[in-house]
Amino acid sequence: MSQIENQLAELGIVLPEPTAPVANYVPYVISGKLVFISGQVSIGPDGLITGKLGRELDVEQGVMAAHACGVNLIAQLKAACDGDLDRVARVVKLGGFINCTDDFTGQPKVINGTSDLMVAVFGERGRHARAAVGAPSLPMDAAVEVDGVFEIK
Numbered sequence: 001m002s003q004i005e006n007q008l009a010e011l012g013i014v015l016p017e018p019t020a021p022v023a024n025y026v027p028y029v030i031s032g033k034l035v036f037i038s039g040q041v042s043i044g045p046d047g048l049i050t051g052k053l054g055r056e057l058d059v060e061q062g063v064m065a066a067h068a069c070g071v072n073l074i075a076q077l078k079a080a081c082d083g084d085l086d087r088v089a090r091v092v093k094l095g096g097f098i099n100c101t102d103d104f105t106g107q108p109k110v111i112n113g114t115s116d117l118m119v120a121v122f123g124e125r126g127r128h129a130r131a132a133v134g135a136p137s138l139p140m141d142a143a144v145e146v147d148g149v150f151e152i153k
Contacts (some may be wrong), residue, residue: 004085007121008074015075019043022139028080034092035080035150040072041142050141054104057143062098062106066113068097069146071113076120079148090151091118091128097145099138107132114146 008015021027021038027073028037042049042065049065051057057065073094074085074133081087097102118126128148138145 002086004083004088004121008085011076011120012022013071013121014046015078016043018079019072029074030031030080030146030152033089033151035077035151035152037076037080037148038149039097039145039147039148040069040076040142041070041081041096041139042066043070043142044068049143051098051143052101052146053099053106053110053143055100059106062074062143063113065143066096066098066110066146067117068137069144070117073146073148074117074139075150081152087152088122088125088150089124089153090110091126092149092151093129094118094149096130096132097135097138098132099136099143102134102136104134110125110144111146113144123149 053062098107098110102130
């Protein structure tokens with residue numbers, strides 16, 4: 001088992017099968033040493049986590065939704081790396097979108113659900129640049145969506 005697979009197991013994380021695109025796009029694109037992963041919505045083990053932060057969901061629930069997005073990003077990344085997550089050299093950048101009310105200001109705390117996961121899984125290689133943006137709605141009423149750019153060996 002690879003170093004990253006061992007780390008996932010220690011964290012109790014089981015990667016799901018990567019989700020198929022729901023529209024006209026591909027789940028990831030490899031360009032040189034970079035992998036660009038399309039936005040992953042907040043699908044957890046119990047299904048899609050829906051709702052609007054600041055109304056139906058609180059920050060803690062948003063963090064859990066962002067964590068689910070991170071797990072889905074890693075699942076797509078594993079596919080892009082032909083199953084070998086030890087090829088990941090760096091988490092470069094995450095873009096987080098939070099389905100929220102217009103007065104909700106906890107976007108950075110919510111996206112920490114993904115950021116903290118990347119550091120827990122990849123260590124120093126998991127530290128990244130990031131954006132955390134509020135949105136009036138997301139596809140399928142998802143609570144959170146996160147895309148990412150990763151460097152691979």
